[in-house]
Amino acid sequence: MRAILIIIGIVLLIGGLWAVFGHGSYTQTETLVQLGSAKLTATHEKAIPSWLGISGIVVGALLALGGLIKKG
Numbered sequence: 001m002r003a004i005l006i007i008i009g010i011v012l013l014i015g016g017l018w019a020v021f022g023h024g025s026y027t028q029t030e031t032l033v034q035l036g037s038a039k040l041t042a043t044h045e046k047a048i049p050s051w052l053g054i055s056g057i058v059v060g061a062l063l064a065l066g067g068l069i070k071k072g
Contacts, residue, residue: 002067007062016056024048 018024025047033040 005067009060011023011055012060016060019048019053020050050052
């Protein structure tokens with residue numbers, strides 16, 4: 001169980017750091033005009049919000065530390 005917490009924590013920590021330093025993005029497609037079966041769409045690339053990356057860092061660090069700390 002502790003190993004799973006450590007692995008999940010490290011994955012969240014790395015993902016959070018990746019998002020905070022600006023490498024995380026996703027694409028969003030929206031329909032501008034639709035007339036019958038014809039559509040005009042626009043695709044935008046948006047950055048992952050920094051608060052999401054920071055929360056990933058915090059939660060990942062807490063999980064990893066919680067898995068590493070041995071109960072007395």
